[in-house]
Amino acid sequence: MRYSLAALLLIAGSPAAATVDYAIDLTSPEHHSSMVTATFPTTSAAFLDVRMPAWRTGRYSILNLANGVSDFVAMDGNGRPLRWQKIDKSTWRVHLDRPAAVNVRYALYGNELGYRSRHIDDSHAYLDASAVLMYAEPYRGDDVRVSLKVPSGWQSFSGMESAGPHRFVAPNWDQLVDSPIETGINTSRRFKVGAQEYELVVWGKGPYDIDKMASDLGRIAGAVPAYWPTYPFKRYVWMVHATSGAGGATEHRNSTVIQLPRAMFGDADGYRRFIATAAHEFVHTWNVKAYRNAAMVPYDYQKENYTNLLWVEEGSTEYFSWPLLLRAGLVTPAEYFDELSGLIDGNQHRPGRTVQSVAQASWDEWISPADAERSQNAWVNIYSEGQIVSWMLDLALLQQTGGRVSYRDVHRVLYERFPSDRRGFTDADMLAVLQELTGQSWVPWWARHVTAPVTADFNALLNPVGLQLTYPDGPKAWAGWSGKAAERGIALALVERDSPAWVAGLGAGDTLVAIDGKPVGKIEDLLAGRKPGDVVTVSYLRRDETMEKRVTLGTTRGAPKVVPVTAPTAAQKALFERWLLVPYPKA
The missing domain is CATH 1.10.390.10 (Neutral Protease Domain 2)
Structure with a gap:
């Protein structure tokens, strides 16, 4: 692990082995809020910088996670107030006149479900430590203890080791920050595949079959030896959110969180999306978490970690x-x-x-x-x-x-x-x-x-x-636009560069209202009956004004479809099977 000169000076004033304690009070979650207390060991340095990360792993954008913090206070180990100042958007500098432990307490707002950073309500809390728990660089490599105070009936899960009900431990902050906590009213299953243990915890109601989910996740886990020879964990936690709209997923060291709108668990395509996402996140346990590019070893949580990989x-x-x-x-x-x-x-x-x-x-x-x-x-x-x-x-x-x-x-x-x-x-x-x-x-x-x-x-x-690309729809008229229904027509979200609509001067933000004087319907029906080369007059709204453009329609081959070739050779079949490690499909 690399440290800055300032951090090394602080480390010099710190004990060789220490423990950082975190306590999270979630007993009043109705307004997405909690109280967090962090206790850092005694230091003889003149100050201690405590920080919130500016981003979290798995999402490569600056999220400014300190924006959920308020009511910050700092005290020594005896409860005496310590002077502090904010020195940048994510750093609180706590000043010390004498060697002392440093305790900080702050209120935390958590209503960012789709960011998979922190979400607190009356049914659960999802806590990614990068968006919840401050850290001090001198103690980043030291032991960590986390305790939760939660409403009655809640259950708590994490990739960290359990130290009792609603209590977890980690050997350092980097493992803590890569081991989110899911606590609340949930449904869970435990199962084993080989020597590895797995937990599946689902928050939210929905038409899902948790036993089928556990079985299918176990099958994914069991297929890994064809790709990597060993597992970099003994226990793995699948956290699943059945939501009212949020969707996405984030990988972690020995866990993942997957979000899917609850209704999607009830149909085949939606469930396939879930299981494909689960496979993606599980592969990340190796590619990204067990090994990754040098620019992110270790992660720098205060700024962009630039890499071309x-x-x-x-x-x-x-x-x-x-x-x-x-x-x-x-x-x-x-x-x-x-x-x-x-x-x-x-x-x-x-x-x-x-x-x-x-x-x-x-x-x-x-x-x-x-x-x-x-x-x-x-x-x-x-x-x-x-x-x-x-x-x-x-x-x-x-x-x-x-x-x-x-x-x-x-x-x-x-x-x-x-x-x-x-x-x-x-x-x-x-x-x-x-x-x-x-x-x-x-x-x-x-x-x-x-x-x-x-x-x-x-x-x-x-x-x-032994595969080929076909275009079963055949050539058809093409404008190069896409969008969705709006109050007065179809709002364009995209016009492909150099497409017929682009050349005519249409762009994202325009609202189509008529073609050749006929009001528009669904976007997929806009060019029904048109042929490549036809010239259409498009009426549209821009800045609340009605305008017109003439568009000369181009040609598209339609959606491509990958299919097996008619008569595959033995060499094609052999390479297919070496490529995907499954038999070549029968005709």
């Missing part, structure tokens, strides 16, 4: 997750092919792929735009484009080594050589591993596909493994 951490994780589901028998090859079809369709309608590389997108993830038009037209996504580059690298490895080496082998080596509590890997490390495994340099490949914008040849990726 987030595409490996997110895109490669997504790339491995669906084959893991295949190995677990939770999806069929046809369902995986549909997933690939959607990935390809998204890529083909993302003009940003021609101007930004996955390395650049990784570096700039901290400032990635939220609006769809800017994101699609000038950026790439570290998840989807990172998945495509991972796919390209995997197939290149398989083809160049006759199936002997795959991208899985690269990640096995990263897992073995770069434990995240000691060191991280760089681009140069990955290139060295690739050369070691194959006996050839991958620097030219990296320059073409990672550090430069890449155009994927999907048929070249699919054919060697």
Whole structure:
């Protein structure tokens, strides 16, 4: 672990072994509030800086988590007030006239469910320590104890070791901050797969079958040895939120939180989304938590941690997750092919792929735009484009080594050589591993596909493994816009760069109200009966004024569909099976 000079000076005034105690009072949760007390050991330094992180792991953006803190006070071990001052947005400097322990207390507001940082209400609290518990750099490596005071009937879970009801311990703050707590009114199951123990805790009502969930999660866990030889944990906790709208997930050291609107558990597509998300987060237990890029070892919670390898951490994780589901028998090859079809369709309608590389997108993830038009037209996504580059690298490895080496082998080596509590890997490390495994340099490949914008040849990726890309819908008229119903028409959220609508001058924020004088309906019906080359007059609202544009419609091949080739060769079948570790689908 690296420390600044100031931190080293503070450490010099601190005991060699110490314990930091946290107490969280959640007994009045109705207004999303709690009281937090942190007790830091005696220090002889002139001051102690206590901090809230500015971001949390798994979400690469500055969240300014200190904004939930109020009513801050500081005292010594005898309860005498200590003078303090705020020196930046996330740091409280507590001054000491004599050696003393430092106790700080503050009120904390938690109503950020979708951020998966802190959420407190009358039924539960989800507590990610990065958004809840202040830390002091001199004691970051010391033992931690956490106690909760909760309403009657609540149950508490965490990846940390339990020290009794509603009490947890961790060997240092970094493990604490990577071990969120779920406490409240919930439903849970415990199960075992091999030597590992698992807990599933679900908060929120919904049409879910917790026993089926536990069984399927166990199947995911049991399929991992095809990818990594060992498990970096003895116990793992799945935390699931059945919500009223929030969705998403975040990986942690030996746990994860998954959020899904409660109604989605009741249909096949929604449940498939849950199980795919679960696979993604479980893969993160290795790729990101057990090993990760050097720029994030250790995490610096006060500022951006810049790296050009987030595409490996997110895109490669997504790339491995669906084959893991295949190995677990939770999806069929046809369902995986549909997933690939959607990935390809998204890529083909993302003009940003021609101007930004996955390395650049990784570096700039901290400032990635939220609006769809800017994101699609000038950026790439570290998840989807990172998945495509991972796919390209995997197939290149398989083809160049006759199936002997795959991208899985690269990640096995990263897992073995770069434990995240000691060191991280760089681009140069990955290139060295690739050369070691194959006996050839991958620097030219990296320059073409990672550090430069890449155009994927999907048929070249699919054919060697006995698959092909088809367009069953056939050519049809295309404008290049997307949006949703609004009060007075259809509000455009995106107009693809260089599309017919773009060339005509339409853009995000415009509201379509009529085409050729007829009021618009659903966006998918806007061009019904139109042919490529037709010229339509579009009436739209901009700045509350009605305007018109003439749009010359282009051609789209429609949605792509990945399917097996008609007569696969033995070589294609063999490479398919080496690629996904499942049998080639029967005709």
